[in-house]
Amino acid sequence: MDGTAGLVLFTVAVAAVATLLILPPGVAVAYALARWDGPGKGVVETLLALPMVLPPTAVGLVLLELLARNGPVGRVLDAWGVEVVFTPKAVVLASAVMAFPLLVRSARSGFEEVDPRLVAVARTLGDSRARAFFRVTLPLAWRGVLVGALLAFSRALGEFGATVLVAGNIPGRTQTLSLAIFQRTQLGEDSEALKLAGVATLLAFVAVYATEVVTRRRGRRSRA
Template identity: 45%
Template sequence: MDWSPLLISLKTAITATIITFFLGIYTAKQVLKIRGRLLWFLDGLFTLPLVLPPTVAGFFLLVLLGKHGPGGKLLSFIGIQVVFHWSATVVAAVVIAFPLMYRSAKAAFEQIDINLLFAARTLGISEWKIFWKITMPLALPGIISGGILAFARALGEFGATLMIAGNIPKVTQTIPVAIYMAVQGSRMDRAAIWVILIVLISFTVVFFMNYLPNRKKKFGTGEEIK
């Protein structure tokens, strides 16, 4: 049994989650500063990968980052290869998982009482301290949920990954791709092993998504101390 798909999937999901975590928070924070039709356009653009079929997102990435695409030519000029490389699995996972992190962070920031931020500004607190001392702690449950969802989505990404990264054993073959190839090769026992494994990982992720925010709420109300 070759366990490389597990290692590749975990490495891809962790890397993609770190990228989407900071990128999603930053993007959500910047978008909330915008008003008017531009806000609707950007919000729709950043949410689009969530509703598009993953193969369509993979097609756009392939056109953009392929050797004949603008991004591919630029990366090739500086000696970087993305398509059919491990980094392609990360790119695909980031694009597909980003909307979940972005939407969760944006919703968490929108629920914060704006009067608290105005009060902090009247006291002369810097924007940097307001963000880290007030905004982030209040939005943390939603942000944590978004990060966990992004990890789960990155772990289960299949369509875009297969389009841009392909199926290269020990290089780009993630668990979903391994399941697909095992079924195609009529190796149902091997596919079942990967299915059970990814279900267990996904269930654990969902459990922590529900547990961590509730635990934080209990600390906030003092119930945990009792």
């Protein structure tokens, strides 16, 4: 039970940290996309959506090539004495990259629902652009941002493909619930794998149910 509890705590912690890390840049990108209609917007949106449609192992391979010691990012990190590959940091990073598009898409929808005239009124009353964002735009779009954060958290909970390549499957160090299920199955420990799958299902149910509750309330607010 202690092993399972540790896996659950580590998995939830990874998903929470990954979500918190992508929240500020995700909100900024979502707001920019909601307000920007210039050339190249479609290309940017496509690039941001790629992790959702590419095989997760392909994303993991790209991260591994970038972060390896002979990779462009890895050389810089190595000079600073920072190790990422096959560490818990890599688990968080892989989860964050895979979850980022879900946060951006939902938050962008929330910002697009905000009437620009309300922001314009705030500006005419003396608010700066940043003050108007935090006083008007973000409070009106918070449900979309929250749904995006919950979706990102849910995605991070079940991340497997990118994680196994860039972080490995090291028990007690980088192993999450999804990786542990895979390992137990490979070892023929099907009953243990099923127990872990049940725990993962429960966590996913809670996260997705919370997302559905917020989405329904958001829909009722939009129709009101």
